[in-house]
Amino acid sequence: MEKKLANELVDFIYASPTQYHAASTVKEMLDREGFTELFEKDSWNLKSGEKYYLKKNDSAVIAFEVGTGSVIEDGFRLIGAHTDAPGFRIKPNAEMKVEDQYVRLNTEVYGGPILSTWFDRPLGVAGRVALRGESPLKPEIKLVNINKPVLIIPNIAIHMNRSVNEGYAFNKQKDTLPLVGFVNEELEKKGYLMSLLVEELGVNSEDILDFDLFLYEYNKGCVMGINEELISTGRLDDQWMVFAGIKALLGSEKIKATKVMVCIDNEEIGSLTAQGANSNLLRRFLERVVIALGGNTEDFFRALANSVMISADLAHAVHPNLPEKHDPTNRPKLGMGPVIKIAASGSYSTDSVASAIFMEVCNKAEVPVQKFVNRSDVKGGTTIGPMSAADLGIPVVDMGAPLLGMHSVRELASVKDNFYTVKAFTEFYNIK
Incomplete structure (x- = not known):
């Protein structure tokens, strides 16, 4: 099962050479599962338990399943990732x-x-x-x-x-x-x-x-290694998390909360576009969902107070040739599960509350979890997490599956971590 899922990921990425194709591939997956496409220009009429998605600029997709409960009281359960790559x-x-x-x-x-x-x-x-x-x-x-x-x-x-x-x-x-x-x-x-x-x-x-x-x-990625335990392909950052989130959304059960998978664009260049995380796209979208379910702006703010988000990007695994590049006590490894990312600078949105939520999700899913912090003398990157947390005012945990060679034309990941991540995301969407 783990190898089959890894080959699915390789196929997904090969079908998605750009952010536009990634959005199109996601759309095909959603269409096959009976999701209904929404359009910004239309008036939305949403129903409890039904599944929908919105495309933006041909390169971003927001897919969701309306919860069986009250969106005000049960809120949103969000995962966010990005479709573009360097x-x-x-x-x-x-x-x-x-x-x-x-x-x-x-x-x-x-x-x-x-x-x-x-x-x-x-x-x-x-x-x-x-x-x-x-x-x-x-x-x-x-x-x-x-x-x-x-x-x-x-x-x-x-x-x-x-x-x-x-x-x-x-x-x-x-x-x-x-x-x-x-x-x-x-x-x-x-x-x-x-x-x-x-x-x-x-x-x-x-x-x-x-x-x-x-x-x-041009060449397709592959599952490789002596025991076929590794995945070698480009654009793992961050189409891997797009794939994992969509698989989890499609494979999860109906719950009271409204489940949302956000596939955003332009993270690699700062997110300041109409379809990027540093816009009002997600906030406006979530408010429209509340309104389409009979609520108002006050209800939208109440719904946010009951919401939580995973910002899903990739994390740096300890490099076998340069282990000294990592923090002395927080050393994620390939094959050992998803990684919570933490930064005192705020470049990752994780705080102890958000971290505890994701740790409990992983514990419930029986998935191992790791932590990443940069060496104190090395400046790290950032994600859509801080922007989303600042705009929505909700707990957002920054996490990612461990990776070697981030931003290489060929990145390297673990078959087992792909399985662990999909399992953790599915559990996140399943928690009653």
Whole structure:
């Protein structure tokens, strides 16, 4: 069962090369389970025990099951994760000729990828394309996945960069541009990238108005290791937690509280977008749910007072080659269960109350739980947790499954931790 679940995760991530595809994959899972799609422009009429979801900007999804009790008295049971991952975004007017022989694409870095891991790997292109629609105010949107090895970022030979293994500062405008291929007169007239999009989408080039396109590693992830105990794939941060949360929502029982799975976008670049955690999207959504169930703003605040949230991202496992990078007494390991993340700076939202809640959830699920705190002389990252806690004013525990190689093009996780996390999330949704 654990290996089957791990392969499901690998398949989910491979079907989701961008945040847009992750949202689409989640939508397909929800549709199969009888969830009803809601739209912001419509008036909502929600019913007790029924299942719904809302998409935002093609890249964020909020799925929920209305509780059998009172949303005011029983509140919301929330899990939040993000659909985006660090990488490279293609710029407009992207094609660049070099030496009258090579064609490269001009890109910009999205988030904080480990740049060196992207070199010498076959890369695909995916994202969304805006096409001319019936009205200038309503372009037609199509997702695209050029699932072919069409690009590569080649390294320069070590003979010309002798110090590369002693540490090299990559220039994001020069060193990391992907190679398309050789100069071709016919393609040059049509545009290399445009030709790929036209062929993939079956549309006219003049109907393509703009795009949001990203590079991704073409090769699929895998379950690996001597005993097949490891998962090697990109975008575990944070599509793994999206997958685990959706699996838990679909596999959980009906309860009095309203269960919510929040798949948000743009965490890797600060969340300050209409579909990010540093917006009013979640707050506005939850208030609309209360109103659609017959409540008012006062009832919404009362519902929040009875709510709790898990901010689900990834946590740093102790690295076998560099164990000294970790805190002396809090040392999460692969295969030993989900990790509660704590920071005196407030960069994680966990306090003792939120921590105790998640620990009891794990105890009830018979899942081991670990804790992570940064070394005091090392600055850590942050998540959607503090933003959510500050905006909603509810207990939010920051946690994540342990990981090696965070932000690499290939991250490494444990099959057992995938099973543990889904089990813990399911228990969180099941508690009466």
